Every structure is written in C-alpha cells, then in structure tokens.
Amino acid sequence: MSMRYPDNDAPNPFTHFAPRLAGGIILVVVLLVALSSSTHIVPPGTRGVMVTLGQTSPQFKPEGILIKIPFIQQVVNVSVRQVTQQGRAPSFTSDLQNVDVQYDVLYRLPENKVVELYQNYSGSVYDSLLLPRIQEAIKQVSAQYVAEDLVKNRERIKIQVIESLRRAMDGLVIINDLTITNIDLTDELEKAIEQKTIAQQQSLKKNFELEIAAKDAEIKRVTAKGEADAIRLQGEALRAAPDVVQLEIIRKWDGKAPQSVVTDKGGANIILPSAR
Template sequence: MSEPRAVRPPNPSTVSKGIIGLVIVVLVAVLAIQSFTIVQAGHRGVVLQLGAVQPKVLEEGLHFKIPFIQTVLPIEVRVQKAESSQVSASRDLQTVTTTLAVNYHLDGATINNLYQNVGMEYRARIVDPAIGESLKAVTAQYTAEELISKRSEVSAKVKEVLATKLSLYNVVLDDINITEFKFSEEFNRAIEQKQIAEQQALKSKLDLDRIKIEKEQEITRAQAQAEALRLQKQEVTQELIELRQIEAQLKAIEKWDGKLPNVTGGATPFINVQ
C-alpha cells in the first residue's frame, strides 16, 4: 500500500500575484468600457468634464471620452410637439381662448449652450412661456372678428414672433397650427344676431333690386310702345287715308250681293251719300 501524499499549502506569493492580475484585468475592462460612449440616433451628446460643459458637441455614433473625468449627457434633437390653450384679449377687449400646437426642435450644434444656460427643463422655462407671450402680443392687434376671418395671417404673425423668442435660447421653431378660437357666450350670440341681420339686409337689398329692375322693364316697354305709336302717326298721311278708304270700298263691292241693306248708317258700303 502506497502512503498518502501530503497536501502542500498554496504559496502566498503566487496567490497575491493572481489576485493582482485579476484586479488589473477588471480595471482594464472597466477603463475600456468607460473610455467609449455611444450617442443614439436623434440625439446629441453634451460633454461634461468634472461638471463643466465642454464646447464640443458629440454627433450620433461611437466616441472616446476620458474615463471618470468626462461624462456624456445625451439630449434629444428630434421634432417635439407642445400643445397649449392660452387665454388672451383681442383689440376690442373680447376674451379669447386659443388652442394651438407648436412643433419645435433643439439646435444640435449649440445644444451645450442650452443645457448650460437653461437645463433640461427648457419646455417649462422657455417654450411654454414664449408661446403664451407671443400669442397674447399678436391677438391684441386684432378684433375678435378679425381673428376668425384672418386666421392664416394671425398664425403667420404668431409664428414669426415665437420663432424670434425661441431662437434666443437655441430652440428652432418648425411650425404652429391654431386649431381653435373660443369666445364668450355673449360674443357668440352677438355674432349670430349680426349674421341674421346681415342676411335680412341682403334679402331686402335683393328684393329692392328686383323691384327696381321690374320697374325699369315696365318703363322701357311703355317707352317702346309710345315710340311705336309716334312713328305710326308720322307715317299716316292724307293720301294713305284715301287709299285705305278705296281699299275698304273695293272689298265691300267684292262682298256685296246686289241688295241694299235695310238700315244704313248714312252711307252704302261703296256710295258716299252726302
């Protein structure tokens, strides 16, 4: 029978080398991971170095950064939509509630300035207040009726004013759509009554025009008849009268049966009795 082998304890120096090697591998792996960052599509990367915003903005894709020193903050630059309902006053002091939708996006090239000056709450701090201020400034230039009849013009002015305000903070306005104007019940009733009055006035005008045209037609017909009579009188001469008398007597002779009438009116059909 063989004797059992004695188990030797591990060499302390070997264990220490193994632990150190493992730590080095882990550190290298962590450093490798922390040295790269990926900016997703539709975003830009704001570089923070020990908390300070750096001038360089990272585009979409893979980028190198200093581990544990630099942090990349991804910010979306896709088109965003802000819907709001704003209460303002028209030029004639009518209260109007305007519902509008605003499409905008952040300027990717200067998004680091937006983050540094405004932060991530840019909609609550910049976009929404700018929408309200622009809308109130424009609606005050129009009466309530003009806001309805000139909606496209009002929309264009709001867009112009709003674009100027947002550009100060590196926000780009894409488009706006005014979806609805709401007025007070009193104003709506006044508009309805005005429309009814305008329709009645239009009907009265049309009736008056029709009567006027009919009268003019009657006058024209009367003038034409009078002119015809005048022309006929001008054409009647003594020779024409005598000719018509002779023609009448000839027709009477052709129809006479040879007998004198029992009663005459003072003359035979073809003999003039004095």
C-alpha cells in the same frame, strides 16, 4: 501499527491564492466598466454635448461613436429633430373679451445652438424657453383684434404670431410652423356673434331682394318706353303716308257692311268694293 492524521495546522495554498483571485476579478470588472464607459453612441437625429468635470465643451459632437475619459467625461444627447407640441394661451381681445387660443407648434433645435441651450436652459427647451414666448406672442396679437375678427382671421393671426415668435427666438429655436387649432370663446360671446351673423345674413338677403326688384322695375320701364316709342313712330309714319291706311283697310275688309269708311277728320270716305 499506528495511524497518522493530517495536520490541521499545515498551510493551505488556497488561502494565499484567494486574495489574488479576488483582486484579479475586481480588476477585470473595473477594466470592463472603464472600457464600456470610454465610449458613447450619439444616435441619429441628435447631437452630443461633452461635459468634462462640469465644464461644457463649446463644440457639439456629431452622430456616431465617441471616445471619452471614463468617470471624468460624459456626453448628453440633444435631439435636433422636429417636434410637434400642443398648447393653449389664455388671452384678451381689444374689446376685453376673454378667449382661449389653442395651437400646435412645429419646431426644432439648430445643431449649432445645442451647447448654448444646454448651458442656459434646464429641462425641456419647450417648457423653459419656447412656451412663455408663444403665449406672449399670442397675447400681443390677440389684443389687436376684437373677438369676432379674431375668430374670422385665423390665418392672418397665425402669420403674425409666427413672425413675432421668430423675432423673439432670434435663431435659438427654429419655428417651422404654428397652427391655431381652436379659439374658445365664452358662451355669451358665441351667442352674440351668432345673432349678429344671422342679422347680417338677413340684411344681405333683403338687399339682394331689393336689387332684384329694382332691376325688374328697370326692365319694365325700358320695355314700356320701347312700346311707347314704337307706337309713336307708327303714328308718325301713318300721318306721313295716309294712303297706306286706306290700302290696309281695303286689304282687310271682309266684304260685309259698312260699304264706306271715314278715314280722317276731313270726312273723306273710302268706297269699299261690293262683295261678289
């Protein structure tokens, strides 16, 4: 009995099915990618900017899920939350002193400007738009003050800088606040201001002491005048009623010598009663 071996040249059904399977898998993957690419989530506190083949949609997209065309449209999220940014602005005062103003700025992007900002300013809005305006505003305001007044009037300077900055932004960025955290002066200038402050304090102390001395002198003068007026009035009263003097002498006599007292220039004597 002879044995039969399988014919290696016989057609394998898997060879015909494999390309279809691979194509189906690829199709499923493409569909899944397309499906995932057809949606976009705009998180809370942000607005979406729709870009279609390089063209920006004029209207921003609100928070939530968006439907977009895969591979053709993309959505860029732009934050509209408040941002706090620290910075510094080297400046010159009106007396040509070099100062370094450090600040914290609180700002946010208005939602109706996110598309315009995305189109016109690349990268960070703070770096490309806000920072140059802040530095310029601080330099303009600092140039109106001498160094000493710049240090003493932070609140006024802050208000002027904010007003100037808001005019420059013209609504593109909302400036909520700007605080000046430090004004760094040169060592020589700090020593000069300190010495001037000490001299002013000493002068104020001396003026206060002079005012006290003047008030004391005035009190003494008024007191002396009052005593002199009292003596004068007593003298006038005694001259007008000499019997009062004689009565007072008799009342206060202790019964001892002398036995008589001269009471006026005319030589009239008062005979005092004898002691018993």
